[in-house]
Amino acid sequence: MITSDSLLWRQFLNGDKASFEQIYRLHYRSLYEFGMRKTNDEELVKECMQALFVKLWLNRQGISETANPKYYLITSLKNTIVSAQTANGRVSHTGDREEDYFQLSFTETDKLAGADEKTKQLIDAMNQLTGRQKEVIYLRFFEEMPYEQIAELMDVSVKGVYKLNSRALDALKDILDISKKDLLVLLALCKIYFQ
Numbered sequence: 001m002i003t004s005d006s007l008l009w010r011q012f013l014n015g016d017k018a019s020f021e022q023i024y025r026l027h028y029r030s031l032y033e034f035g036m037r038k039t040n041d042e043e044l045v046k047e048c049m050q051a052l053f054v055k056l057w058l059n060r061q062g063i064s065e066t067a068n069p070k071y072y073l074i075t076s077l078k079n080t081i082v083s084a085q086t087a088n089g090r091v092s093h094t095g096d097r098e099e100d101y102f103q104l105s106f107t108e109t110d111k112l113a114g115a116d117e118k119t120k121q122l123i124d125a126m127n128q129l130t131g132r133q134k135e136v137i138y139l140r141f142f143e144e145m146p147y148e149q150i151a152e153l154m155d156v157s158v159k160g161v162y163k164l165n166s167r168a169l170d171a172l173k174d175i176l177d178i179s180k181k182d183l184l185v186l187l188a189l190c191k192i193y194f195q
Helices: 006-014 019-038 041-059 067-086 109-114 119-124 131-142 147-154 158-176 180-193
Strands: none
Touching: 006 019, 006 067, 019 041, 019 067, 019 131, 041 067, 067 119, 067 147, 119 158, 119 180, 131 158, 131 180, 147 158, 147 180
16 A cells, blocks of 8 residues: 555646545545644535645646645645635624634543643643644644745745744643643643544
């Protein structure tokens, strides 16, 4: 079985349906979770994901190779959601600016029921961050994106991403009253726990 994302991407661009299906299966969950964090409209997220994959297949000959298909897909989904919201007037959050809205809450009760106390405290702390801080923490620590890609996705400078990330980590350290090292370990454990 092929495991390299970029190899799968190359094969998909050459018209290999099995590679395209494997890309879909590999990234469906991440895309769905990202979409649901950008808008809590599940129907809209699913419609946009379907539209994205149909568009990818139909336009594959005009798409470039990429070393990071996950980033390409998340960026494309974000743009698809924004376009659909604009076209349909279906903005699901009220009163917030779009860039301030990012839902980072883990509400799966079966997973939370088994979580240790530190993980629950981290989740509570993350829910106290601003929308932009939540988004940078999610992209950096849960999707493991580099700062440059986060900057492009969030439409801010790389320096701005560093600042957002630093402020978010500082806020989490203060809320939890732990060291940065312990916080980074806790974030890594949380990512593994919720996969």
